Amino acid sequence: xxxxxxxxxxxxxxxxxxxxxxxxxxxxxxxxxxxxxxxxxxxxxxxxxxxxxxxxxxxxxxxxxxxxxxxxxxxxxxxxxxxxxxxxxxxxxxxxxxxxxxxxxxxxxxxxxxxxxxxxxxxxxxxxxxxxxxxxxxxxxxxxxxxxxxxxxxxxxxxxxxxxxxxxxxxxxxxxxxxxxxxxxxxxxxxxxxxxxxxxxxxxxxxxxxxxxxxxxxxxxxxxxxxxxxxxxxxxxxxxxxxxxxxxxxxxxxxxxxxxxxxxxxxxxxxxxxxxxxxxxxxxxxxxxxxxxxxxxxxxxxxxxxxxxxxxxxxxxxxxxxxxxxxxxxxxxxxxxxxxxxxxxxxxxxxxxxxxxxxxxxxxxxxxxxxxxxxxxxxxxxxxxxxxxxxxxxxxxxxxxxxxxxxxxxxxxxxxxxxxxxxxxxxx
Ligand code: ASP
Ligand code: MG
Numbered sequence: 146x147x148x149x150x151x152x153x154x155x156x157x158x159x160x161x162x163x164x165x166x167x168x169x170x171x172x173x174x175x176x177x178x179x180x181x182x183x184x185x186x187x188x189x190x191x192x193x194x195x196x197x198x199x200x201x202x203x204x205x206x207x208x209x210x211x212x213x214x215x216x217x218x219x220x221x222x223x224x225x226x227x228x229x230x231x232x233x234x235x236x237x238x239x240x241x242x243x244x245x246x247x248x249x250x251x252x253x254x255x256x257x258x259x260x261x262x263x264x265x266x267x268x269x270x271x272x273x274x275x276x277x278x279x280x281x282x283x284x285x286x287x288x289x290x291x292x293x294x295x296x297x298x299x300x301x302x303x304x305x306x307x308x309x310x311x312x313x314x315x316x317x318x319x320x321x322x323x324x325x326x327x328x329x330x331x332x333x334x335x336x337x338x339x340x341x342x343x344x345x346x347x348x349x350x351x352x353x354x355x356x357x358x359x360x361x362x363x364x365x366x367x368x369x370x371x372x373x374x375x376x377x378x379x380x381x382x383x384x385x386x387x388x389x390x391x392x393x394x395x396x397x398x399x400x401x402x403x404x405x406x407x408x409x410x411x412x413x414x415x416x417x418x419x420x421x422x423x424x425x426x427x428x429x430x431x432x433x434x435x436x437x438x439x440x441x442x443x444x445x446x447x448x449x450x451x452x453x454x455x456x457x458x459x460x461x462x463x464x465x466x467x468x469x470x471x472x473x474x475x476x477x478x479x480x481x482x483x484x485x486x487x488x489x490x491x492x493x494x495x496x497x498x499x500x501x502x503x504x505x506x507x508x509x510x511x512x513x514x515x516x517x518x519x520x521x522x523x524x525x526x527x528x529x530x531x532x533x534x535x536x537x538x539x540x541x542x543x544x545x546x547x548x549x550x551x552x553x554x555x556x557x558x559x560x561x562x563x564x565x566x567x568x569x570x571x572x573x
Contacts, residue, residue: 146175146360146361147178147354147357147358147359147360147361148175148176148177148178148179148359148360148361148362148363149177149178149179149180149181149350149353149354149357149359149361149362149363150177150179150180150181150350150362150363150364150365151180151181151182151183151328151346151347151349151350151362151363151364151365152166152180152181152182152183152365152424153183153346153364153365153366154183154184154185154186154187154188154189154271155186155366155367156365156366156367156424157182157183157185157186157271157274157275158185158186159185159186159221159224160220160221160224160225161224163221163225163274163275163278164225164278165424166275166424167278167279167282167284168282169424169427170279170284171282171283171284176284176323177323177363178323178324178357178359179318179323179324179325179326179353179357179359180275180286180323180324180325180326181326181327181328181346181349181350181353182268182271182272182275182325182326182327182328182346183267183268183271183328183329183346184267184268184270184271184329185217185218185221185267185270185271185274188214188217188267188270188271189264189267189329189343191210191213191214191217191267192214192263192264192266192267193260193264194210195207195210195211195214195263196259196260196263196264198210199248199252199259199263200252200256200259207248211241211244211245214241214270215237215238215241218237218241218270218274219234219237219238221274222234222237222274225274225278225281226277226278226281229281231277232277233273233274233277236273236277237270237273237274240266240269240270240273241266241270243266244263244266247262247263248262248263250262251263255301257301257302258299258301258337260301260302260340261301261302261304261330261337261338261339261340262337262338264330264340265292265327265329265330265338265340267329268291268327268328268329268330268346269290269327269330271327272288272325272326272327273288275325276288276325279323279325284323285322285323286322286323286324286325287321287322287323287324287325288325288326289318289324289325289326290326290327290332291326291327291328291330291331291332291349292330292331292332292338292339293314293332294311294314294315294318294326294331294353295311295330295331295332295341295349295352295353296310296311296314296331296332296333296334297331297332297333297339297341298333298339299333299335299337299339300339301337301339301340302339302340302342303340303341303342304331304333304339304340304341306331306341306352307334308355308356310334311331311352311356312356315353315356315357316356316357318357319357326349326353327349328345328346328347328349328350329341329344329345329346329348329349330349331349341407342405342407344405345405345407346405347364347404347405347407347408348405348407348408350362350364350408351407351408351409351410351411351412351419352411354411354412354415354417355411355412355414355415355417358415358417359415359417360417361417361418361419361420362412362417362418362419362420363419363420363421363422363431364404364419364420364421364422365422365423365424366421366422366423366424367423367424367425368423369384369422369423369426369429369430369431369432370384370385370386370421370422370423370429370430370431370432371384371385371388371393371396371401371403371404371421371432371434372384372385373385373443373444373445373446373571374445374446374447374448374569374571375401375402375447375448378448378568378569379446379568379569379570379571380568380569380570381570381571382571383443384432385432385439385443385445386430386432386433386439387432387433387435387437387438387439388432388433388434388438388439389434389435389436389437389438389439390409390412390413390434390435390436390438391438392438392530393409393419393434393438394406394409394410395530395554395555396445396447396530397409399445399447399528399530399555399557400447400449400485400526400528401445401447403421404419404421404434409434412434413436416435416436418433418434418435419433419434419435420432420433420434421433421434442531443531444529444530444531444532444533444536444571445529445530445531446527446528446529446530446540446569446571447527447528447529447530448525448526448527448569449485449499449525449526449528450525450526450562451499451500451523451562452485452497452498452499452500452524452525452526452559453497453498453499453500453505453520453521453522453524454495454496454497454498454520454521454524454547454548454559455495455496455498455509455512455518455519455520456493456494456495456518456519456520456521457473457493457494457495457496457512457516457517457518458492458493458494458516458517458518458519459492459516459517460515460516460517462492463492464491464492465489465490465491465492465493465494469494470489470494472515473494473496473512473516476508476511476512477496477508479508479511480504480505480507480508480511481504482498482499482501482504482505482508483498483499484496484497484498485497485498485499485526485528485557486526486548486549486550486557486559487550488548488549488550495548497524497526497548497557497559500522521547523561523562523563524547524559524560524561524562525559525560525561525562525565526557526558526559526560527540527541527557527558527559527560528555528556528557529555529556529557530554530555531554531555532551532555532556535572536571536572537551537556537558539572540558540569540571540572541558541560544560544561544564544565545560545561545564546558546559546560547559547560547561
């Protein structure tokens with residue numbers, strides 16, 4: 146039985162959390178073969194800010210941020226190991242020195258390449274501390290560098306996996322001691338770090354499980370599983386106990402922050418079940434995504450805030466036909482944006498997009514040259530999987546709908562955020 150676990154940033158946010166994780170693994174009836182770990186807490190965001198300072202040539206800001214990262218990690222090392230730090234503290238210092246050197250080397254590179262050489266240190270640092278802690282508590286393990294395990298192309302920030310090479314490298318791990326490695330990062334054959342996209346540790350787990358033909362994957366979270374709505378936004382969200390891969394992919398596509406959308410395909414291909422369990426409540430039954438998903442079409446609701454609606458019209462009173470749609474979508478792809486909702490009319494194409502100024506501004510500039518544009522901001526998109534008319538009416542209340550789309554499987558409605566409730570409720 147081969148099992149792969151993933152622990153996200155929240156489960157290792159500080160020394161206490163790492164201690165808790167060690168205890169959890171130590172007492173578990175069946176231990177995993179591989180443990181994939183994210184960066185501690187909000188480290189990835191801190192590294193993005195560090196990168197911005199470096200690229201803005203703000204040396205003081207850069208130094209301060211580097212020092213804050215150093216302090217945070219060393220505080221955890223100190224709290225965990227006290228005077229018995231051995232090589233851990235030294236290794237953390239070494240990694241930060243290495244990060245600083247990489248900055249000097251890659252500062253003038255294209256941003257995505259520089260990004261990956263910076264951001265990978267969150268996971269390199271966290272796994273260094275976590276693996277040392279496992280060994281300290283007699284949970285023998287080895288630290289492995291994912292830059293040499295998950296081999297990718299050089300498409301930085303959204304690297305594509307070289308499955309054959311990655312399989313070969315991962316299979317060489319079979320039968321070894323517990324493997325502790327980094328989520329989210331990989332390496333290209335030219336020796337540089339690459340990343341798989343934000344929140345990509347889930348995808349890392351799927352890659353590893355696929356290549357090892359694992360029997361089970363467990364993603365550990367601070368909630369007991371997957372829900373039919375975000376429990377922080379809906380007062381009556383319910384846990385979904387069994388889901389098929391297809392259902393989970395549909396939810397991820399609609400923006401449910403359940404699992405990184407790329408995670409499911411590699412698992413589905415090898416029929417590897419994925420459990421989502423709580424590291425806080427070990428007795429709580431997990432949600433399971435597998436081939437044998439439940440048939441129960443529980444409606445699921447997904448809220449996406451900070452949305453923008455772009456209404457795009459040809460200037461010459463002509464149709465928004467396939468040729469024009471092809472043109473608009475081509476520009477959307479070039480801008481690296483995804484339409485969360487598409488609503489069309491004879492002379493209009495309306496796209497609902499995330500508010501992402503760095504990508505949105507160039508898109509709007511490009512479209513404005515050829516089309517008449519209307520832009521609405523501060524919007525909230527509601528997506529409902531397995532909708533009923535009554536449910537949709539109840540959720541919409543009497544708010545104005547700015548754009549919508551619907552079929553038997555899914556309905557979407559776009560509202561002004563100012564008119565939406567703080568806490569939502571799924572009508573019975
Ligand atoms: N640390 C990375 C992030 O915050 C990857 C992950 O957590 O999955 O995006
Ligand atoms: Mg994370």
